Amino acid sequence: MPPIVAAIRESRRALARLLTRIENNAAAAELAALYSFGGNAHLIGVTGAPGTGKSSLVNSMAKAYRAESKTVGILAVDPSSPFSGGAVLGDRIRMRDLHGDSGVFIRSMATRGYPGGIARTTIDMARALDAAGFDIVLIETAGAGQSEVEIASIAQTTIVVEAPGLGDDVQAIKAGILEIADILVVNKADRPGAESTVRALRAMLDFGRRAERVMHHGELMSIAAVPSGGEDSAWQTPIVQTIATNGTGVAELLTKIAEHRAYLQASGTQRLRERASLSAEIAERLRDLLLMRLIEQVGAAHLQAIVERVVARQIDPSSAAAQLLAESLQERRP
């Protein structure tokens, strides 16, 4: 076992330090070393708009997993999350009961300012928690934008949290977010309108808006052939009603999560999704390496000169790219 894996399994402080290095995009060697020691945790994404109570839900889920003696790592990617200290006092007090428990590790993240990008950083952090031996890794995101969809793509089970009374149903249930849901939760189920929110969600599910999650990453198709169509046909996205503040429905939610995990493994869907997201990741990393290399080859000054020609409309962006590629190939010939 590499020293870094031993260290983060033994010491929470070593784990925290590693996460900080990952944040600073300065942990490539450690990430390479620990990757083989992951794959055991169940990565669960919990996403939802502010006001849905998803942080309280994450809190309740963590407590329920602890009651089953499972260890829990939490990554809170949401500046308004109580885990990040950005919430009202009541919420923060509620979260505090997790903090004394050595079986729970909480890390909150800002949504910007990461040299490697927020999605990349979160994925690397989740891998570190996985390798550190946590049974469950909960990734809480704010549920708006491409980053959340990207982060969701590494979760094995993605939970989308809604709540009644957040205004127009059509607006609250954002396009794209529903499609990534493996399980839908209507939290604050004791509030007026909960039943109508459930009905609206069910109608949208029936309308066939749920698409295969792997299809979100169009680019990965170019590198790995992923069978499309019907990937998830055997899984019927359940809708679970919860009241996170008193734990109602959380046991049912954990049951659905376990069922989803069993489905993923039995159906081969997990392998399929992993292959798709890893292919996309390798392609993305290659793109970056190749571009960096090309810039070295042709030189930043020359690149800048071509950009200026495009700005002056002497050449279009696509032809400029083709020209730079051709030049980089000539450079190599003796």
Added chain:
Amino acid sequence: MPPIVAAIRESRRALARLLTRIENNAAAAELAALYSFGGNAHLIGVTGAPGTGKSSLVNSMAKAYRAESKTVGILAVDPSSPFSGGAVLGDRIRMRDLHGDSGVFIRSMATRGYPGGIARTTIDMARALDAAGFDIVLIETAGAGQSEVEIASIAQTTIVVEAPGLGDDVQAIKAGILEIADILVVNKADRPGAESTVRALRAMLDFGRRAERVMHHGELMSIAAVPSGGEDSAWQTPIVQTIATNGTGVAELLTKIAEHRAYLQASGTQRLRERASLSAEIAERLRDLLLMRLIEQVGAAHLQAIVERVVARQIDPSSAAAQLLAESLQERRP
């Protein structure tokens, strides 16, 4: 003048056919030929959540520009837009008064299913409308997600539309969307709560949430040095109240748009933004070309084998990418 430019300036049918080829990602030669003939239109992005009445606003703006004898192209990137036929009857009737006017050209787009990606396709279409000679190109987007931010990055002036009574203010005004606004519009200003929406927006602006738009594209920094900090310091994002259905406030909005354009040109900001977004585009195109070339070099089967090793956790994604790069370099050596 290349034949394609002459054709799309003379014939709306030729323009429509070109846009279809752009949708199918099959117009590279035409786009290269017409690029030099653009740069005259004012590209205006109009983004906002469903329910803000942004389609009605686009309609009112188009009519107001027509009253100034300016020609207007409209790209509606929103499946729920009345321009796409996806709206209630009242809206559609309201839109119809633009249809008989040969100085207006309307094209609605789906939000998925474009081989080149929605943002790329929209940008290419806007370039075609620009080269076709329209004075104004209005790009309507739904205001949720990364695609909209990307599309907004080609607009010279981005208008973010809000409306009172869409639920929680904090939620309605999504993070990230406010930052791309050059002009904020509170539409439906005759509704209760309009003043409080204006106040909330002003408070958020004062709080300094407005960042330089070019900073959204982190990656472009690697290819073109863009001075950061204070790019927009001289422009104070105005908040305009409108009632799109009867035209109230639209004249003021057009004045603010003209002021913004004058500011962009006088301050040099336009050149700066163009350079930034074109650099990002060239980098993105190069990334794709380079990856395609690498896949040709190493072979899809070998690539697939490496992906399988990553799936089996024998090698991590970053090392896999580095290995593929090294192999592609060796291929080239005789």
